[in-house]
Amino acid sequence: MSNELHGTIGGRHRRAAIRTGPFTIGIRSGVSLFWRQFDALYRDFERPEADSFIDFDVVMDGGHQFLPPFRRQSRFVFDGESLFDPLPVDQITALFEWGLNWCVTQTAHRYLILHAGVAALGDDAILLPGTSGSGKSTLTTALCFSGWRLLSDELALIDRHDGLVYPMPRPLSLKNASIDLIRSLFPQARIGASIWTERKGTVALVCPPIDSVLASNRPARIRRIVFPTFDSGSVNTTTEVSRGRAFSRLFESAFNYGVAQGQDFDCLADLVEAAPALDLRFNDLTSAKSLIDDMFQRLTCAA
Amino acid sequence: MTPVATPSFPRAEFRPATTSPLSVDLSDPFLRVCGGGRVKWRHWDGELAIYDGLSGETVVLTGIAGMVLELLVELGPVRRSTLEAELAHILDSPLNEEYKWLLQKGLESLRDASLIDYSGHETSSVE
DSSP states (O other), rough: TTTTTEHHHHHHHSEEEEEETTTEEEEEOOOOOHHHHHHHHHTSSOOOOOOOOOSSEEEEEEEEEEEOOOEEEEEEETTTTEOSEEEGGGGGHHHHHHHHHHHHHHHHHTTEEEEEEEEETTEEEEEEOOOOSSSHHHHHHHHHHTEEEEEESSSEEEEETOOOOOOOOEEEEEEEEHHHHHHHOOOOBOOOOOEEEEETTTEEEOOOOHHHHTTTTTOOOEEEEEEEEEETTTTOEEEEEEEHHHHHHHHHHHTTTTTTHHHHHHHHHHHHHHSOOEEEEOOHHHHHHHHHHHHHHHHHOOO | OOOOOOOOOGGGGGGOOGOTTOOOOOOTTTEOOOOOGGOOOOOETTEEEETTTTOEEEEEEEHHHHHHHHHHHHHEEEHHHHHHHHHHHTSSSOOOHHHHHHHHHHHHHHTTSSSSEEEGGGGOOOO
């Protein structure tokens, strides 16, 4: 009962559709706060025609709890169903991003989907698999404000047929200390309001660079796999990861391994055979980024 | 509770393996790769990733299992003694007890993953 909402915040429902990578997302909401943040974050994205095919039909609903403390809440509604517990309305844009991740991982089975950041130099991509808090989004953000192209900071979409990774650039999600770090290193980054969440601490969304948004139909080939771990107590170190170990860790990071049965096995095995893997333990973002730059510079020279 | 008698195998029916051409010689079993197209695997420097299409399971084995599987694929169906001789040739030394123990563990891993079967004679192998 306490999760139920009534009414809307901010008046009439408004509709919009955006296209990112292979997906078109239709959105409706009557929450003016959501639209202010959405318009800022998705300013550069393609807006398909109203009659376009919609992959994900989302409503960002808002209202008040029936019971005390009568907080303003928001909820994510997908295909008419409210999928998650409502969150305070100031988290509505973060809820949209998290909900959209869920939609993709649960339905986009054309791709083998890994929990990983992906960035590319030209058509050569680096895969940065990691759990929440590993530093993958921070590292991905640093790369994509340093000349790399953002494919995703959260979900690697690997086509099972051609092995290419497909972009789905969306706002980058930063947490806690990484927000001020990125703000100080990349003043050109447009960072949204910081909000406090019970699940992840302080969260802020960053507008993806426009070049990445405009190249959201351009796939890339994964050339290196780097498992990042942010560790404030260590110096930056790298360690090679064997192919079997890399395979196991990618398997663990996959959202939908097994949907395509043996094809998924081949896809991951081909990936670890083609892209050497290493562990990167870092406490200094700038030198970690330089290390990756050097790695790909050598790759380009070797080619 | 009333004890339930279970039938026991009559000892008289046991025959030493060396006394009959029809015996099952498990001291030197016959080894072969099985699974056909059901099982996929990749071997990387001592690590063996396996996908079983029947169960949908994926496992990664480390150690000698991958090397043994590659040898079995290369050699075709063989006796264990032949496999041991081939391994000794690769290692350039006779197989000591430790290696034999490792080989046994590797074979068990492969059998548990339904990648090989072993039996006493060639004709009993499962297709």
